[in-house]
Amino acid sequence: MNAVIGFLFFVIPLLASICIAQVFNPLSSYQPLHVIDGAGLYKKELTNGNTAYLQVIDIRKMRIDQVIGEVDNMSYGQGKYYKGEGGHYSPYFRNKLFSQVNDEYKKLYSNDVFSMINCSFFEQYQSSTQLSFPIKFNGVVISGGNSPYGPIKEPKHDFYRTIRLKALVWDEKQAYITDYDPVSGAPLNEKGVKNAIVSYKYSDHPAKVLAQNQVNKYQVIGTLDKDGSKGNEQLLIMTVNQTTLDEAAALLRKLGVKGDIITVDGGRSTYLFNSKMGNIVLPQLSNPQENPTFRHLPHYLGFRKARTQKFVPQILIDQPIGKVQVEQNRPYVILWRDNINGDVSIKLYDRNNKTIQDISTRTASDGVHEWTPQVAVKEGDMIRVASRENQKIFGNLQL
Incomplete structure (x- = not known):
């Protein structure tokens, strides 16, 4: 009898935990649109016609490519956020039409392509533009950033004088978000960091701070540990078509994201492509009487399977x-x-x-x-x- 009671005390909690895990699976409220080994695209209908698109990227099985427009002008000494104001260059990168970038990415990687989004913020809308904040691309810090909304001596708004920017860092094993130091350049100045982007914590974005948390298109990113080992091996990207930044970040919190959440370029520039679903969210056409245009962008992130086939070399x-x-x-x-x-x-x-x-x-x-x-x-x-x-x-x- 004691053996039976002991067995029940073991089995009942185990079954209960399994049932709870099934009931409270955070992805259960999302509709899967395209799921492969290493990545998934999901959709969730929100209130008032709003839609959320979630990408779950397993860093260990996928590759993240930064696709950046070519440089025409280096703008020496104009970098504001890498090793101090004026301590680095801040190049002008060519703005490239989203469809051209997408076609080139598929031309290079064919069926291995999973998705693509736009990435860095920018404030200039000519044929080429400076990026708002630093990025490190395959071991090279290629821009020191040039935004007037950040921790510089004379920002456009006093709130930004002392904010702490965040850096998203990734390699082929893990991704993490950490504080960025504009004086030292950490963590971008570290030799072991090969790819990183600097951006706002979602709650510091001007749309929330200066525009009263307005409803808009946004893309927010967090990281998640699912295997219990050291390091967050999942990158979660939430693209929303008509919510506030608080609501977008809350969606990631419900999925288990506990650390910092950052924003990347959104609003009328928002772009989301998936190889199965096609173009899901497109940058808006500008009014012919209006400047700027938002379909030509300087910086994208592409997501593809770790190489599984041979391609025509290009x-x-x-x-x-x-x-x-x-x-x-x-x-x-x-x-x-x-x-x-x-x-x-x-x-x-x-x-x-x-x-x-x-x-x-x-x-x-x-x-x-x-x-x-x-x-x-x-x-x-x-x-x-x-x-x-x-x-x-x-x-x-x-x-």
Whole structure:
């Protein structure tokens, strides 16, 4: 009898915990739209016609790519948020049409593509723009940011004089959100940090602080630990079409997110694509009488399966609309996109296709290389990024 009672005391709580887990599964109220090994897209209908789209990305099984427009102007000393005001450059990145970026991403990675969203904030709406806050791209801090709404000496609003910006950091094992230090650049200044974006904690976004928490399109991001091991291996991205930032963040809290929640670029720029569902949320067309336009954007995040197939090898570089300015003895950030396995070489050619300089005889095919030319660069010169294994696979950038 004692054995039976002991068995029941063990089994009943176990069954109860299983039932509770089933009843309180936070995803049970979401409709699955596209679920693969490593990622899922879900939909939830909210009140008053509002809709929430949730992406759950397993960092260990997926790859996150930053897709950034090419640089035409480095803007030396204009970076405000990396190692102090004026301590870094703040380039102008080409604004690229969302459909062009999407087509190129699918061209590179084909059926491995899962989704894409827009990412960094920006305040300028010309053919190229500076980013609001720093980003680190495959080991290189490529922008020091340039927003007037942040912890600088003379922000546009006093609230932002002392706010603490946040950094989303990720690698192939985990993602985390932590405080960002604009004086030291931490954590972006750490060698082990390869990819990171700096942004607002959702509650510090100007839409909440200055615009009375207005209803709008937003994208908020949090991280989550699901396996009990050290590190958050899941990235949760919530895209809403008509809610406040508080409501968007609360949705992530209900899914178990306990740490910081950040915002990325939203409003009329909001973009969400999924390979099965197609374009879900599109950047709005601007009124012909109105400026700015919101469909050309400088910075996107693409999500794809860790490589499972071979692709047609390609190296893609787009020509910025403005004149590319490269100055002797000053750094320039070379950006490209590729899907090759091996390393690349980077060379400087003159207008007659004659080699002027080996910029790098071998560097990783990771899409970024910071170059400080030691020779004068003339109009008409050309930078070529080529596969070391097959020099016929290359991309050119005209200067």
